[in-house]
Amino acid sequence: MESHKTALILIGYQNDYFSPNGILYGVIEESSKVTNVIANTVHLLQCLASTAALIITTPIFFTSNYEELIDPIGILNTIKEVNAFQMGTPGSETIEELYPFKDRIMEVPGKRGFNAFINTNLDEILKEKRITDVVLAGAVTSICIDSTGRSAHEKGYRVIILSDCTSARTVFEQGFYCSSIFPLYAEVMTHTELLSHLASSVPV
Template sequence: MSHDLDTYRRQSFGAALEPVAPVGLLIVDFVNGFADPDVFGGGNIAPAIERTVPLLAAARSRGWPVAHTRIVFADDDADGNIFTAKVPGLLALKEHAHDSAIVPELTPWAGELVVRKTGPSAFFGTPLAAWLTQHGVRTLAIAGAVTSGCVRASVVDAMQYGFRPFVLSDCVGDRAIAPHDANLFDMAQKYAAVLARDDALEILDRAK
């Protein structure tokens, strides 16, 4: 890994990313199905959810705009796509399905956006970017599941829309640790700041 880091640094990857106020919070797909190892969960997703509970409380106390995402498909599967061709079980995530519901400990409050999506990114084909812009967000703290999939896709799109992504490394989880670690490394080199929750909050509180 040290040799890899030398290569990345020599090629100017991994520069520091400073936050710019206002800050918002995006929680990606922390739903019952991803909390359950027998459905779509496992790995370190459960502890990531636990770490996100106080994060959400901190965001609310600071008045940050908060958005949550769910994967939701039509009852008749009319919006099935290539994502569901690769992962057919995702079609079970319907509007009123238990596995598609946000975990109770992270239940959205009134005024928080709940994004329904049918692809990995929280932004693709959704109103999220416009909503964040309407609320003045410049820097986006990101938690959720899974690190190598929907979190990564959302981070890349956040960056492309001009939001500064801050990935909270202990508030994101994956069903397997190797892709979790690899994607945190890669996002830190190319797309985002990657910091543990408490360190990130300290830095985000200094955003100007």
């Protein structure tokens, strides 16, 4: 892997998921604690900050009346019912642990559902930067990570999903997706394994 051809896509690193006061914190709390997602992500960002890797965040935002959601079902309906990710609210903001890297992270707006490629210009940015390897981190493992990962694979990118930087609804779900679902279209590794792959491509 080469850092200048690699993009780290951060999905869902917002207070409503990852802050103890977040509306949906309980949805992923158990899995997040087990995988130590925030600490691992911060370490990854610290290591990538000085490289040529592209770092992107794709936050999800909704207006106060959720007019963007037409007949939502499942988790999107839940988001609407509990008023999560409303634009301009503390819950929709990026978690403070990522603040030190804000000048290094490119925000790609427009995400309104599971797939970070839909309603955004993410694919155009990746192609413009000549990215070949897409690395996914964030939440929720079985929903946004899986949906975005499949889409990236179908668009021709090599997909890497970080097992210790993703959060599912349960520990079982996290393990099941990492062992049985993601390997069908992606490589699964820890953030330290990713860093090792990137380091091995740097000429000595």
